[in-house]
Each structure stands twice: as structure tokens, then as C-alpha cells.
Amino acid sequence: MYRIRFHGRGGQGMKTASRILGSAFFQQGYEVQDAPRYGAERRGAPVFAYVRAARRTIQERGIILEPDLVIVADDSLVPMPAAGVLQGVTPRTVLLISSGETPETWRHRLNIAGPLLTLQAEAAAGAEQHFVGTALAGAAARLVGVITLLALEQAVQLELAGLGGETLSSNLDQALAAYELMAPQAGLVSEGEALAAAAYQRPDWVELPLDEADAAAAAIHAGATSVEVRTGLWRTLRPVIDYQRCNRCWWVCSEFCPDSAIRVNAEHFPEIDYDHCKGCLICVAQCPAHAISAIPESSEAQP
Amino acid sequence: MTRTLITGNAAAAWGARLAGAEYVPAFPITPQTEIIETLAGWIDAGEMECRLVTLESEHSMITAAGAAASTGVRVFSATSSQGLLYGMEMVYAVPGYRAPFVLVNVSRGVQTPVTLEPDHNDVLAARDSGFLQLHCATCQEVLDSTLIAYRLAEDHRVRLPALVNLDGFYLSFTREPVEIPDRAAVEGFLPPYDPETTRFHAGEPVSQGVVVLGGAYYSYFRYEQHLAAQRALEVYDEVAAEFAQQFGRSYDAVETYRSEDAEIVFFMIGSFSTKAKDAVDRLREAGQAVGLVRPRLLRPYPAEALRRALDGKKGVAVIDQNLSMGMGGVLHGELAGALYGRAGMPSVLASFIGGLGGRDIAAEEFYEMAAVTRRACREGSTPPPRLLYTADELRQMRKLQAVAHAERMEGKQ
Amino acid sequence: MSDETITLYKHMKDLPSNRLLGTGTPMCAGCGGLLAIHQAYDILGEKTVFVNAAGCMTLLAVYPYTPFRGSWLYTSMASAPAGAQGVRDALDIQLARGRIKPEEDLQVVVLTGDGAAYGMGMSSTSSAIEHGLDFIYLCYDNEGYANTGQQSSPATPHGARTSTSTGPQGFGGHKKDLFAIWAAHRPAYVATVIATEPVDLARKIEKAKGLKGSRLIIALSPCPTGWDFDPRETVEIGRLAVKTGMWPLKEYENGKVTHTRVPPKRAPVEEYLEKQGRFAHLFHPRRNEAMLAEIQARVDDYWAGVEADHG
Structure with missing residues (x-):
């Protein structure tokens, strides 16, 4: 097969x-x-x-x-x-x-x-x-x-x-x-064999322990754990801010970022959080100073 | 403590009142309505400190119940039949919150056709939901089971909602003498609700009821509910023992009546089981070794206690007041599953379907079920399933059909 | 917006920058609904419990990840307002009995899509308003059952192509007027918003937050996936919805409806429609003049009514 x-x-x-x-x-x-x-x-x-x-x-x-x-x-x-x-x-x-x-x-x-x-x-x-x-x-x-x-x-x-x-x-x-x-x-790929039943690695089944109800409920007892999900990996195009042209109206790009991935730094410049930016490029379209451009993600430039 | 004549519905309401229920999301439906009316009356009269809110459906009612329990108050609610079915999406959803509350169901046959009187198809539709299920046979048991249900559901080792079931009409509207315990005694038995950590308030974020993707993760959460329900078996025994000590009334997970030396036993749930006890007494007088085994607790299923109760019996007459179309009685199938392949178990499990839509079960029918089961044991074969339905009932049915189809029949002539 | 309203938000630069909603949600890139939620959440603050119905935003919280710094409860498609009722009542009971302190109290916020708000959840919403439930309802309206691939919903606009209306005329029904249905209940507050007008949105959320009782807000939420446009266009398309008069920004309070943005000279609706793949069949292979005129006429009628009321 x-x-x-x-x-x-x-x-x-x-x-x-x-x-x-x-x-x-x-x-x-x-x-x-x-x-x-x-x-x-x-x-x-x-x-x-x-x-x-x-x-x-x-x-x-x-x-x-x-x-x-x-x-x-x-x-x-x-x-x-x-x-x-x-x-x-x-x-x-x-x-x-x-x-x-x-x-x-x-x-x-x-x-x-x-x-x-x-x-x-x-x-x-x-x-x-x-x-x-x-x-x-x-x-x-x-x-x-x-x-x-x-x-x-x-x-x-x-x-x-x-x-x-x-x-x-x-x-x-x-x-x-x-x-x-x-x-x-042509023909480099060959059909694989089925998993043999004569000798196999036994599944290490366990007895599921009865856990405390609060641990065993589908509930999250913490805030904003989603920051651990690196949605930046979805991106194929990367918005890049040209700080020479940025006129620090960070409230525009930051407010219009659906993913809360543009923050303002101490100097009032916007900063893109590439771990989470999904590359929608709304910021590129909305920047009043046209200071944000989109460049292709290369395989080296992993966030 | 006072002993007074009250209905099964009033007993359920007393259970909620004595348990100190703080919140009652409600929706009326026959034959349950009297429960919420009774509670509303007490609340309006200032006799009960509680908030009752009428939602626009049982679906909303059960949602509000689960949400309020998750927020930190003791919740009571009640429904019946179509109402339970209408709320069924949430009946399956709220146990996963692991926030306990008590829901009383007053059994009533489900449509189509519409009817008012009881059978157990409504509550059995909730069988696999994660709700624990306690089934009552008397009005006293309704009150006591409500209190026990809170202790059981709220136990740290369980944390699942519980359903207390009583039969419409036969208990709901029937007055019987009931001992109403003192509030102080109940407080000694049932401590205030502890919402534990799943509780909405500022400062401690909780995201409750979230999506779980991936079969292995999903399996964990679902199986944990099962394990908690199973743990409820031993917790039930503890709670029932404490209840007996405090109030002098014993409620084993499996009630046995004259079954110790019995050869044949009736097996059933609900209020008709008191009729079965009567039949057992008469059969004993006639020299037959017959008894009754009645699970009070249906979820968790007390399989081990049932095996103990049925060990060495020759035959069991399983009376199902429910019907799984194309399969038969639900209790019969479940019992067979619990006994199969175990040494010493009865070889004959005879299946009888009776009491659908409140159809009575006559004393003679109990005697005959015992006789059929005894004969099957002698012959070593299991009889075919039997619907309790007489020739006279069929004649009456035909008469109604003649009226219902009058025009068509005339046309044919 | 009336000038006597005291607001913190006069210009975009006044808007909060706290970004309470966590990053890393599984929503589509360019999601107009998420845009509205993050803006609203910054104003509502952490002391909220969102009660969610089945929809795109169900997937905001996928174990063990949640973007909320406050709390969240998932209920069902039909019954989020009933969940809010249960939470609110339970909070009130505990406040009355001193089991929680006033500073531990939460704002209860129902969050649903249009499928729930305009359809399945309408019964429980109506019940909540009738009870005078003290809550905020935030509907992200992406005009279809977007989470399942944009089938037509009771909020789908006339003529739009959805995965269940693929013919040359698109969706045959007309978008339900949920604002009017909600307002007919005479709740404390009803408003329409769009995240592409963030100051208007902020002032309405701010106002709702300051009121008691049932406060209901519909956020038109441009959806790149379901409406078929490039994600970078989300804000532009939202602006066009307002400029063309397709999405009137208004509020209801004390029996009175006020338009908070009256486009001085409305752009033709086709400027909005032609940017979206879901309306492409109205332009290609040939223009569907009748349908375009019908859509324009409905919008013109609406605004004629508004001018008559105000005139």
C-alpha cells in the first residue's frame, strides 16, 4: 500500500x-x-x-x-x-x-x-x-x-x-x-508494509487515575495562556515597519491589529510581535505614513 | 421533626428548601409544576431565602442552573418529560462543568403520542449524560433522596450534578405521610455549598467548558466524569450510612425486599416497586420464595451490589417501565451486562415491559410474571419478552380506533 | 453622538493601549470579529465573564489556551443569555450574602455570532431582556454561519453568495433587523458598532458599561474568509459599509434611536459590494443591474426614513 x-x-x-x-x-x-x-x-x-x-x-x-x-x-x-x-x-x-x-x-x-x-x-x-x-x-x-x-x-x-x-x-x-x-x-517511492502482528510493541496502557474535579474539568485556571500559541507561524508575508518613516501614530496600526500583535514601546513606536502576527497585513494597508511594507517570509527568518 | 401528609412534588420542594437551595431556575410542565409553585410560594411568603427565575425554556433553565452552580451557589431545578428532552443538549453539557446541583425529574411518558402519565423513557434519555440518577419509590424517599443527592453530588470526590426521579401522578400528586426533618438536623448532614475553585469572580480567571481538540485529550475529560461517577458508588454508601444515623431511615444503593432466600426476584425501579413488595408478600403467603431487588441508584450503576443481591437466585423478572424501540427494556439489557459471565448468577432474566404511559400493573400480573419466570427456570429457557397488555385492553383500543377511523371504515362499506 | 456625553474617547489616540485580549487565538488572519472583541475588551476590562455561544469564537478558548485575562463560560448556541442569567443571579446572591466582595463582582458579557443572536438564541435573549437582566450582549455579526464555512444565516444580506446560496441571485432572504427587534424590548441600551470605527465603538462600549440592565451591541464583522476578500482589506471594507450606509451606526436609549454617524454623502453601495467575492456574481460576467438597484433602493429608503425622523 x-x-x-x-x-x-x-x-x-x-x-x-x-x-x-x-x-x-x-x-x-x-x-x-x-x-x-x-x-x-x-x-x-x-x-x-x-x-x-x-x-x-x-x-x-x-x-x-x-x-x-x-x-x-x-x-x-x-x-x-x-x-x-x-x-x-x-x-x-x-x-x-x-x-x-x-x-x-x-x-x-x-x-x-x-x-x-x-x-x-x-x-x-x-x-x-x-x-x-x-x-x-x-x-x-x-x-x-x-x-x-x-x-x-x-x-x-x-x-x-x-x-x-x-x-x-x-x-x-x-x-x-x-x-x-x-x-x-519515477518510482522512487515504494509501497510500505503493513504492521506485522507476529511481533509488535505492546501498548503501554495505564489505569487512568481519578483526578481532582477542578483538574479534570475542561477549565483553564489562568489568564491569557493563548500567548503560548505561536500564530506567527501562519504567516507567509511579514509586515516590516520602516522606523525612518513611522510617525509614531501607533494607535492606528495597533488598534486595527485583530490579534493584539502590535504594541507601543517606551519611545511611542509601534512594535510588531512576530511570534503572533498572522500576516493579515491590515497594518500595511492602514498605516497613514505608508511606513509598513510586506516582505516574504524566508525559511531562515523563522519567528 | 414533623410527620405530615404531602405529595411527592411537595416532598421534592421540601428537599430543596431544607437543603438551603439558593437559586431555582424554573419552567413549568405537568406533572412537575407544583414543585416550582410550592417553592415560589415559600419564597414570596419570606419563608425561604432563595431566588427563583422562570426562564423561557428548559434548555435555558438547565444552562442557567449549570452556570449558577459554576458561579458558586446551591442550585435546584425540576422538570419532566418533554422538558427534560428539550434541555437535553445542556443535560449532557453541564456535567462537564463539574459544578454540582440537583435536578428533580417527574417522570412522564414522552411523545408521540403526547401523554401525561409516567414511564421512564424521559429520565433514561439522560442515562449517559454524566448526571447521577437516584430513583424514588415513596414520597418520603423523594425528600430524603434530594438531601442525599446534594451531599453526593457536592462531595469533593464526585462533583457531578444529580437527578432525583419520581413518577408523575403515582408520587407527584399522591399524598403520603412524610417526616419532614428539622432544618438544623439537615444542616448537620449537609454543609453549605463549596464551589471549590471553579467559581467566577474577579481576580481569579477561569475559562470554563472550553473546546478540547484531539481524541486522547477528549477521552481523558470524558473518562474522568465516568471515574467520578463510579467513585460516587462508595461515596453514596458513606452518605447513606450517615443519613441513616442522623435521620433513622436507610437507603441502600440497592434495596432488597425478602430476597435473601428468594428463588425468583422482581427487578425494577420507581414507585411501582411498592406494588411489587405487596405482590411478594402475597406470593410468600402462597408459599413461593419470591423477593424484590430495586436499584435506587441507577447512575452510577451499582453492579457489584446487584451481583451480591442476585447471587444464587434462579430467575429474575425484569420489569421495564420504558422501551427502547427495536431492543426492548433498558434495565433488562443493563442487568444482563452486569451479570454475564459471572459465576452464581441467575440463568434466567425474563423481560417484561409494563407501565408505559402510566398503565397500571395489576397484582395478578406480578403473580403471573413470577410464574412465567419460575417456569422458565424449570425449563431452562428464557421466555420471549412480554408486553403487559390484556385482551380487554386491546378490545378497548380497537374501539377507539373505530372512532378515529370512522370515515375511512364507512367508506369501505 | 450627543455632545453632552462625557467620554474618555474623542480621538483614536485616546483609546486604551492595554490589549487585554491575549495573542495566539485561532481566528482567521484579518478577522473583523476578533478586531471588535479586542477593542471592546480593552474598554470593558478584566472584571468580565464572557458567556459564549457556539460560533467562530467558540474556538477562542481551546484547552489549555485562552486569550482572556478575565473569565469565560461556554454554554451552547441557543442559551448563552440564560448562562448569563445564571452567572449574574449567582453573583448577586453571593454579593447579597456577603460571600463575595463588591470588588470581586464581574460584568457579565454574552458573546455570540449572528447565527445565535439573529436565530437560535433569540428566545433566550428575549427572555433575558424581559427579566431586565443586567448584562452586555456583544454580537459579532459576520452575516453567515462562518464557523462552518459561511452558510446563509438570518443575518445574511440579500444577494450574497454563501455556501448554501450559490445561485446567480445569491441569498434570497433579507437581513433581519435585529437592532429593531432588540429595541422593541425597550432594554437599557442597544447599539450598532464596527471595529473600523473604533472611537464610535469605544464610546458605545463605554456608555454600555456605565449603564445597568440589558445592553446589546451588534458589531458588523467583515470576514475575509466568508466574504471572500484579502485579509488586509478588513478595515477598508468595514469603512465602506458605513460610508455607503449599508451599516448604520446608531444607538437606542430611553425609547429614542440616534444615529451616531450620518454619512454626509453616501457612497454608492456597489463600492462596498464589488470589493467582496460574495457579491462578485452581481458584477461578473455582467452587471446584475436589477439586484444592485434593489440593494441601493433599500439603503436609500432606510436613510430617507432617518432623515424624515430627524427632519
Whole structure:
């Protein structure tokens, strides 16, 4: 069975990517399971989706714990423990990261020996609108080595039928180009084995103790603990204040920041809390002095 | 202490009054309404220091009850049937606050069709909610159970809300002699409400009832409610023992009546169980070794005490005043689960459905249920489930149908 | 706004900078509802207990993280005002009996979306006002069941595309006039606000805070996800809602409705509509002149009525 996990951010089309790959396998005669997973977080937050494909009925359910292929749409997610990109990765797992950096850089950074590939997939708006996920689905189709170009094409057309002419053809181009690009690595991903029952690690079940009611209620006995959640990781664009141009009317950008992520310092300058700024860029739009600009987050510039 | 003639509803109201309930969110519904009217009357007359607020629905009423208990006051409320069902979202929600209060339910059959008289489908819909459940057979027990319920629910080891159940009409509107304890004696038994740490006031922030994402975290909080409910079994025994010492009335989690040497026992909850006691006496006079086993406590389920009570019996006639469509009696299934695979347990659990919508259970029917169960034990086979329903009742039913369908029948002629 | 009102907030620079609402909430980037809540919370202060109904803001507190420095109680979609009743009554009982000190008292604030306020929770809200419950109700109105993906709600405007109104005419119903429904109960105070007019919002929250009884506030909350616009546009779109007269800023007190911002020359509604994907079908592939005229006419009618009242 093939077990494939897609990691990205809400809005990058991970669900669609998993469905394109799922449909391509299905066109190819495979039994398929595909599903997205998301929690409380919204657009920009880490999400993942997964695909299983096999020549027999798939009985497994839920999250893939030991993937054969991990695809990452946003390289800033890789070092983020909460995103779980590297969860269950073994030396035989193939990693495909959408990144401008080389595989060597990533292999060194992550200190992993297994196969690792990069591909710079980017979203585009306007007439040429396409999603990061479409290219990655095309790349994945080639990496498993059992999906034909025709099956991929049919899958893209099926899954993106609702988007209409230009968008569909733009996405299709992306998928097919990525498929071609991965030709040298065709078949790099192999099917994983099922967990054997003959010898297994016993689950360390415990007797749940009866705890005090106040600890055992879903209640939080503290204030503003949410500051521990680093929503800054959602950001793909970073607002940066040019203090030369800032005229210290901090009440504008600070008041209009939905996330309370702009504070005023002792010199009455606004300061952006990059641990929590989600990158909505309202401050960029509202700054009367045009002193705030948006720059892309690079993978080195983690908050 | 005075002994006086009062209804089951008045007994429930006395329970709330003596417990020093400070807040009563209310909504009227037959056959419960008399409880809130009685409390309102006392409050208006200055005899009870309490605030009663009529909400616009039971859903709101139970929300307000849980919210007020979380804020730090002793709360009492009461409902029945559709009202309990209307509030069911919150019946399942508020136990998770771990802020105890007492809710009396006056059982009444649920719609459709609408009816007024009792069966236990209403309260059994709350079975898996996290509320503890105490089921009463007499008006005295209603008052006493309300007091016991507060002690149990508020115990530091439990902290879950409790439902006290009484049958509509058969107890709610029926007067019986009830000993009303003195307030001072009750104060000795039931200390003031301690809201512990979950209490809204400035200076100590609490976020209560928050979202928990992730199956393992969610499982923890849900299972903790189960563990607390289970711990309530031993706490109940302590509380009941203390109650007996203070007031001279004993309420074991499982009431047994002439069951020690019995071969066949009736198994049921609620007010009809006193009729079963009568039947036991008559059957004993007829030379039959029959007894009664009645769980007072339905949640937590006193499985161990039931196994002790039923050890060595030949057969059990389980009388369910409820109906799970497509399955049968709820108590029957639960008892089978508690006994299955244990040595010494009765081999025959006969299932009888009776008393739906307040339908009476006649003495002869008790005798016959005992006979059917005895025969099954002899033959070594479990009889099919039986609805207590007579040929005459079916004839009467047919007559009503003839009226209800008159036009259609005429048309056919 | 009447000049005799004494206020701390005359200009944006007078607004508090305490930022009581913690960072790190799971709301969408650019959330107009969160914007209103953080502004309101700075004025309400820590001595509050929010009683929440099912909606986007359910997810403000996900164990073990809460953004509140004060307290919070989650109830259900239909019954947050009843939860407020229980909390308020229990606080009053304890105050009367000396079990809590007056300085430990809390302002009880119901926080719900439009799904609860305009629909499922209306019965319990009506009951709370009828009881004269001493509480503040803050509705973040994002004009749809946004938490589940923007299905149409009783607050969805006419013609808007939602995930349950995807046809060429959009949503066929008309946004309910909740302000009028609430005001008909004759509570202590009713107001509409929007976080993109923060001084107006602050003065209304300040006024509500100073009053007793039921005080109800509806905050139109531009929603980048549900209304389909770039998150950086949240403030601009909110301003256009006011400039076009689509969202009148007003308050009700002592039987009288006062408009706190009367746009001197209203911009055409399409300036507001065309910036949002949920109205794109009114402009592309061709302009739906009839629908645009109908929406404009409704707004014009409304303001004609206002001018008649004041004239």
C-alpha cells in the first residue's frame, strides 16, 4: 500500500492536492482513500491531508503514521514541531519539499539520510491562477511511478472541473510540468508494509487515575495562556515597519491589529510581535505614513 | 421533626428548601409544576431565602442552573418529560462543568403520542449524560433522596450534578405521610455549598467548558466524569450510612425486599416497586420464595451490589417501565451486562415491559410474571419478552380506533 | 453622538493601549470579529465573564489556551443569555450574602455570532431582556454561519453568495433587523458598532458599561474568509459599509434611536459590494443591474426614513 501525506497551510490546496493524487490512483485502477485533517486553526495555519492507495480493499483508517512519501507545500512548516511534517519518517520515506533551496541544504539541516527532493511550486493569482498543491500532486504522481500522464490529466480535470477554463488549464500545466520534472525519480517511492502482528510493541496502557474535579474539568485556571500559541507561524508575508518613516501614530496600526500583535514601546513606536502576527497585513494597508511594507517570509527568518 | 401528609412534588420542594437551595431556575410542565409553585410560594411568603427565575425554556433553565452552580451557589431545578428532552443538549453539557446541583425529574411518558402519565423513557434519555440518577419509590424517599443527592453530588470526590426521579401522578400528586426533618438536623448532614475553585469572580480567571481538540485529550475529560461517577458508588454508601444515623431511615444503593432466600426476584425501579413488595408478600403467603431487588441508584450503576443481591437466585423478572424501540427494556439489557459471565448468577432474566404511559400493573400480573419466570427456570429457557397488555385492553383500543377511523371504515362499506 | 456625553474617547489616540485580549487565538488572519472583541475588551476590562455561544469564537478558548485575562463560560448556541442569567443571579446572591466582595463582582458579557443572536438564541435573549437582566450582549455579526464555512444565516444580506446560496441571485432572504427587534424590548441600551470605527465603538462600549440592565451591541464583522476578500482589506471594507450606509451606526436609549454617524454623502453601495467575492456574481460576467438597484433602493429608503425622523 502507498501511504502519502501532504503538509501545507490552510488555503494552499492540500485537500485538493490529495484528491487529485487520489483520483489519479483511482483512474489507474487502485483502491483509494483520501482525506484532509484540520483543527481549530484557520487560513494560514498548518494542515495536512493524506492518500492511501493499494491493489486491494483498504481497511486502514485515519492519520498515516508511517508514510512512504511526505510532501511539504510550505518549507517553513518543516522545522515546526506542531506541523508534524517529520512524524513517522523512516530512512525509506521520500520527502518532497516545495523550496527554493537544494536537497543537500535540507538534508544537512534536518540531518536525515533518506531520499529528499525539492521543487519550487508557487501559487499564482489572476488569469494564470493556480495552486501550490496542483504541482505537488503532479510530482507525487510521478514519484510513485505507477500513474500515467493520462490518469493524472484526467484526475486534475475531474477535481478542478468547478474552477472553469483558464484556471483549470493553468493548474493542469503546473501538474503536468511537475510530472515531467520528476521523470528521473519515477518510482522512487515504494509501497510500505503493513504492521506485522507476529511481533509488535505492546501498548503501554495505564489505569487512568481519578483526578481532582477542578483538574479534570475542561477549565483553564489562568489568564491569557493563548500567548503560548505561536500564530506567527501562519504567516507567509511579514509586515516590516520602516522606523525612518513611522510617525509614531501607533494607535492606528495597533488598534486595527485583530490579534493584539502590535504594541507601543517606551519611545511611542509601534512594535510588531512576530511570534503572533498572522500576516493579515491590515497594518500595511492602514498605516497613514505608508511606513509598513510586506516582505516574504524566508525559511531562515523563522519567528 | 414533623410527620405530615404531602405529595411527592411537595416532598421534592421540601428537599430543596431544607437543603438551603439558593437559586431555582424554573419552567413549568405537568406533572412537575407544583414543585416550582410550592417553592415560589415559600419564597414570596419570606419563608425561604432563595431566588427563583422562570426562564423561557428548559434548555435555558438547565444552562442557567449549570452556570449558577459554576458561579458558586446551591442550585435546584425540576422538570419532566418533554422538558427534560428539550434541555437535553445542556443535560449532557453541564456535567462537564463539574459544578454540582440537583435536578428533580417527574417522570412522564414522552411523545408521540403526547401523554401525561409516567414511564421512564424521559429520565433514561439522560442515562449517559454524566448526571447521577437516584430513583424514588415513596414520597418520603423523594425528600430524603434530594438531601442525599446534594451531599453526593457536592462531595469533593464526585462533583457531578444529580437527578432525583419520581413518577408523575403515582408520587407527584399522591399524598403520603412524610417526616419532614428539622432544618438544623439537615444542616448537620449537609454543609453549605463549596464551589471549590471553579467559581467566577474577579481576580481569579477561569475559562470554563472550553473546546478540547484531539481524541486522547477528549477521552481523558470524558473518562474522568465516568471515574467520578463510579467513585460516587462508595461515596453514596458513606452518605447513606450517615443519613441513616442522623435521620433513622436507610437507603441502600440497592434495596432488597425478602430476597435473601428468594428463588425468583422482581427487578425494577420507581414507585411501582411498592406494588411489587405487596405482590411478594402475597406470593410468600402462597408459599413461593419470591423477593424484590430495586436499584435506587441507577447512575452510577451499582453492579457489584446487584451481583451480591442476585447471587444464587434462579430467575429474575425484569420489569421495564420504558422501551427502547427495536431492543426492548433498558434495565433488562443493563442487568444482563452486569451479570454475564459471572459465576452464581441467575440463568434466567425474563423481560417484561409494563407501565408505559402510566398503565397500571395489576397484582395478578406480578403473580403471573413470577410464574412465567419460575417456569422458565424449570425449563431452562428464557421466555420471549412480554408486553403487559390484556385482551380487554386491546378490545378497548380497537374501539377507539373505530372512532378515529370512522370515515375511512364507512367508506369501505 | 450627543455632545453632552462625557467620554474618555474623542480621538483614536485616546483609546486604551492595554490589549487585554491575549495573542495566539485561532481566528482567521484579518478577522473583523476578533478586531471588535479586542477593542471592546480593552474598554470593558478584566472584571468580565464572557458567556459564549457556539460560533467562530467558540474556538477562542481551546484547552489549555485562552486569550482572556478575565473569565469565560461556554454554554451552547441557543442559551448563552440564560448562562448569563445564571452567572449574574449567582453573583448577586453571593454579593447579597456577603460571600463575595463588591470588588470581586464581574460584568457579565454574552458573546455570540449572528447565527445565535439573529436565530437560535433569540428566545433566550428575549427572555433575558424581559427579566431586565443586567448584562452586555456583544454580537459579532459576520452575516453567515462562518464557523462552518459561511452558510446563509438570518443575518445574511440579500444577494450574497454563501455556501448554501450559490445561485446567480445569491441569498434570497433579507437581513433581519435585529437592532429593531432588540429595541422593541425597550432594554437599557442597544447599539450598532464596527471595529473600523473604533472611537464610535469605544464610546458605545463605554456608555454600555456605565449603564445597568440589558445592553446589546451588534458589531458588523467583515470576514475575509466568508466574504471572500484579502485579509488586509478588513478595515477598508468595514469603512465602506458605513460610508455607503449599508451599516448604520446608531444607538437606542430611553425609547429614542440616534444615529451616531450620518454619512454626509453616501457612497454608492456597489463600492462596498464589488470589493467582496460574495457579491462578485452581481458584477461578473455582467452587471446584475436589477439586484444592485434593489440593494441601493433599500439603503436609500432606510436613510430617507432617518432623515424624515430627524427632519
